[in-house]
Amino acid sequence: MDKRFFLALGLMIVSFWSSGQKTDLLGTFQKDSVKIGEAVHYTLTVRYPMDWQVIYPDSTFDFSPFEYYSKVYYPTRIDSIYAIDSVVYSLATFEIDLVQKLALPVFVLSRGDSLEMVPTADSVFLQEMVTVLPDSVTLKSNVDYLPVHYATNYPYLMIGGGLCLVVLGVVFLIFGKTIKTKIRLYRLRKDFEKFSAKFENGINKLRTNQHNAHLIEEILVIWKKYMEGLENKPFTKYTSREIITAGYEKALGEVLQNIDRAIYGRLNDDQMHKNFESLEDMTLQLYQLKVKEVGHG
Numbered sequence: 001m002d003k004r005f006f007l008a009l010g011l012m013i014v015s016f017w018s019s020g021q022k023t024d025l026l027g028t029f030q031k032d033s034v035k036i037g038e039a040v041h042y043t044l045t046v047r048y049p050m051d052w053q054v055i056y057p058d059s060t061f062d063f064s065p066f067e068y069y070s071k072v073y074y075p076t077r078i079d080s081i082y083a084i085d086s087v088v089y090s091l092a093t094f095e096i097d098l099v100q101k102l103a104l105p106v107f108v109l110s111r112g113d114s115l116e117m118v119p120t121a122d123s124v125f126l127q128e129m130v131t132v133l134p135d136s137v138t139l140k141s142n143v144d145y146l147p148v149h150y151a152t153n154y155p156y157l158m159i160g161g162g163l164c165l166v167v168l169g170v171v172f173l174i175f176g177k178t179i180k181t182k183i184r185l186y187r188l189r190k191d192f193e194k195f196s197a198k199f200e201n202g203i204n205k206l207r208t209n210q211h212n213a214h215l216i217e218e219i220l221v222i223w224k225k226y227m228e229g230l231e232n233k234p235f236t237k238y239t240s241r242e243i244i245t246a247g248y249e250k251a252l253g254e255v256l257q258n259i260d261r262a263i264y265g266r267l268n269d270d271q272m273h274k275n276f277e278s279l280e281d282m283t284l285q286l287y288q289l290k291v292k293e294v295g296h297g
Contacts, residue, residue: 046106050082089104
């Protein structure tokens with residue numbers, strides 16, 4: 001491409017100067033033939049007085065029957081009077097005409113006036129890849145799945161995310177209290193179910209070993225940990241006496257005293273499991289009271 005271009009440019013310069021014309025314009029293809037979709041180079045060269053301004057077609061120009069790919073500017077050649085500019089356009093055609101012509105204009109600005117200059121049209125021949133068409137064509141179907149990679153539409157994604165946040169904010173303002181209540185009731189139920197399973201398992205073990213002080217203490221700790229979360233009081237740090245004086249004397253007084261005797265006094269009680277069953281019944285009542293309290297806000 002470069003050798004042909006500079007050879008043509010040199011010939012044009014000689015022609016321009018020898019012609020004595022004030023302004024000259026030449027547009028030529030750098031080869032005589034082209035295939036469909038193949039890039040072809042079109043050189044546009046203009047000689048003009050140095051006090052003029054020349055504007056070349058850009059990507060927004062209609063290059064029909066060709067399509068624009070790119071362009072390259074070559075350094076301006078000047079003398080004392082004239083300047084010579086050259087631009088090489090990379091084009092492609094998808095038309096099926098055997099002969100295709102092109103004449104790209106330039107626009108000259110001088111003293112506030114605009115003048116369009118159009119060179120003599122140059123042509124290229126289309127190389128035919130299929131010269132003889134068969135009477136019938138057998139098509140091969142291909143129904144294999146081809147994965148398609150979708151581009152992420154970030155503006156829509158941001159708009160959608162913003163709308164979701166707005167909707168969530170409105171829902172929270174309207175139903176926030178109800179949602180919080182339901183979440184708290186759900187946690188209360190789950191905590192009680194977990195406690196009840198562990199506590200009942202401990203009572204079943206105690207029925208077969210009523211005099212095991214260590215087992216009795218383990219079951220009591222399970223109850224204290226649950227009560228600490230339910231009542232929001234430090235039951236695990238309370239002694240039985242402190243629990244009773246904290247407002248549970250009527251419900252727990254005798255039960256806790258019987259459990260303390262078994263743990264610290266080593267007093268055997270063949271019905272020790274009943275004390276814990278009573279403790280379980282009382283805990284169920286406290287849980288139900290808490291559910292009502294939370295449900296009514």
